[in-house]
Amino acid sequence: MSTEIFCGYGPVDAYLADGFERVPGMSSRFSAAICARVLRRQAEAGFKGPVVEIGTFEGRFLVAMALALEPGERAYGFDTFDWPDEQVEERFLANCRANGVGPERVAAVRRDSRNIAPIELRNATDGKPVRFLHIDGDHSPETVASDLALAQSVLSPQGVIAIDDVLHPEFPFLVVAVHQHLRAHPDMRLMCVIDREDIVAAAKFLLCRADAVALYEQDLMTRFAAYHYIMGGDALGHLCVVLTPKPRIFRLERARE
Numbered sequence: 001m002s003t004e005i006f007c008g009y010g011p012v013d014a015y016l017a018d019g020f021e022r023v024p025g026m027s028s029r030f031s032a033a034i035c036a037r038v039l040r041r042q043a044e045a046g047f048k049g050p051v052v053e054i055g056t057f058e059g060r061f062l063v064a065m066a067l068a069l070e071p072g073e074r075a076y077g078f079d080t081f082d083w084p085d086e087q088v089e090e091r092f093l094a095n096c097r098a099n100g101v102g103p104e105r106v107a108a109v110r111r112d113s114r115n116i117a118p119i120e121l122r123n124a125t126d127g128k129p130v131r132f133l134h135i136d137g138d139h140s141p142e143t144v145a146s147d148l149a150l151a152q153s154v155l156s157p158q159g160v161i162a163i164d165d166v167l168h169p170e171f172p173f174l175v176v177a178v179h180q181h182l183r184a185h186p187d188m189r190l191m192c193v194i195d196r197e198d199i200v201a202a203a204k205f206l207l208c209r210a211d212a213v214a215l216y217e218q219d220l221m222t223r224f225a226a227y228h229y230i231m232g233g234d235a236l237g238h239l240c241v242v243l244t245p246k247p248r249i250f251r252l253e254r255a256r257e
């Protein structure tokens with residue numbers, strides 16, 4: 001049973017309440033609500049641009065992102081669309097339609113992310129800098145490193161890169177690629193850790209440029225106060241926001257009882 005969390009934006013919340021669980025997929029409702037809030041925060045601040053997901057599957061997460069868009073904006077689902085069968089792209093588009101997301105707001109792009117050049121991604125997304133890019137394709141450290149480099153090259157100044165399954169026990173070294181990326185891009189910060197709901201719906205990391213952190217961090221801590229782990233996260237010399245379905249702090253007194 002997933003956390004009853006909402007992002008505060010009607011169209012997304014209606015999908016989270018009734019629709020999200022019916023779309024097969026691996027992303028958590030918890031992370032979808034928080035990422036949709038990030039998109040709304042950008043929209044409220046006047047920052048526009050496309051949304052991209054690498055690894056779309058049947059669209060569980062991307063539908064939520066598409067519903068958070070402003071008129072005229074589009075979400076692009078990049079996937080090889082060959083797993084577990086060749087009909088997965090049709091099911092993705094049917095799930096979009098069933099949840100009120102038409103072709104004017106979403107597009108399926110059948111590609112292997114490892115072979116996409118930045119210029120191709122830019123052309124496929126109308127040449128505009130991307131304001132939110134979710135990395136959820138092949139989880140090997142090598143592919144995540146390559147997806148991160150691609151994401152970085154198309155990101156808008158206030159853009160956010162979300163990386164799925166960073167602390168998933170099945171992918172213990174995925175985090176190494178994230179660490180190396182942050183070391184190679186000192187202007188980037190780990191802005192928020194979104195904790196897991198369970199072993200399938202695992203944690204996401206949100207990265208953005210250092211000068212964009214202020215746009216999001218207080219908003220996330222306030223909006224999701226019930227889920228805010230107030231100790232924060234040690235993020236390479238900075239503190240990042242940590243949001244978790246059940247925040248609690250270890251208390252020594254209790255441990256001694």
Ligand SMILES: C[S@@+](CC[C@H](N)C(=O)[O-])C[C@H]1O[C@@H](n2cnc3c(N)ncnc32)[C@H](O)[C@@H]1O
Pocket residue numbers: 024025026027054055056057058059060061062078079080081082083111112113114136137138143
């Ligand atoms: C974990 S699923 C994605 C879950 C989805 N984001 C959701 O919300 O449920 C991973 C997807 O990544 C796709 N994928 C794996 N390797 C890929 C690659 N190199 N390029 C593009 N997509 C890839 C798979 O086909 C699969 O649909």
